[in-house]
Amino acid sequence: MTKFERRFFKSLNEQATEERVAFEAELEDNTSAGDFDVDVDVDETVVEDDPNVKAALAVSERNEAMRAKLEGWISEIENFLEYLNGSASDSIQTLLANSEPDTIFDRMKASEQRKIARVATELAALNESFKGYIAQTNNAQFKYV
Numbered sequence: 136m137t138k139f140e141r142r143f144f145k146s147l148n149e150q151a152t153e154e155r156v157a158f159e160a161e162l163e164d165n166t167s168a169g170d171f172d173v174d175v176d177v178d179e180t181v182v183e184d185d186p187n188v189k190a191a192l193a194v195s196e197r198n199e200a201m202r203a204k205l206e207g208w209i210s211e212i213e214n215f216l217e218y219l220n221g222s223a224s225d226s227i228q229t230l231l232a233n234s235e236p237d238t239i240f241d242r243m244k245a246s247e248q249r250k251i252a253r254v255a256t257e258l259a260a261l262n263e264s265f266k267g268y269i270a271q272t273n274n275a276q277f278k279y280v
Contacts (some may be wrong), residue, residue, distance in 0.1 A: 202272050205265060212262040220255035227251060 159168045220228045228251050234240030 198272065202269065205269060209262055209265050209269070212258060212265070216255055216258055216262065219258070220251060228255075 155168070158171075162168060217223065218226055220226060223229065228248065231240055231244040231248060231251070234244050
């Protein structure tokens with residue numbers, strides 16, 4: 136722990152102690168401060184049988200399955216983008232750019248490189264949009280939207 140953290144926690148503990156002492160001083164003589172402590176015992180069997188808990192777990196499991204599926208889509212799109220327009224020697228765009236003159240790839244390069252770049256740009260934008268949805272899955276504000 137850093138020096139600041141120790142001081143901060145010490146300050147919090149001192150404040151809590153001071154508040155507890157002030158609280159106890161204000162109580163009547165026949166009243167115990169422990170009477171105001173809140174200890175909630177939860178019966179686990181009741182929680183497990185609660186239909187609301189079961190429904191929440193089912194929704195959570197379904198959402199996790201959807202998130203996993205979306206992550207799979209993102210991965211597949213990234214692989215295809217690398218194959219289509221990547222810098223690797225076997226990507227379509229690299230093969231066309233390095234094609235020999237007077238070959239079918241050379242003719243394709245002249246007419247298709249712009250289309251490939253445009254498709255790759257659109258696909259990359261879609262992939263980033265999907266990543267945005269992944270980022271929102273943990274935000275309670277967007278739950279059930």
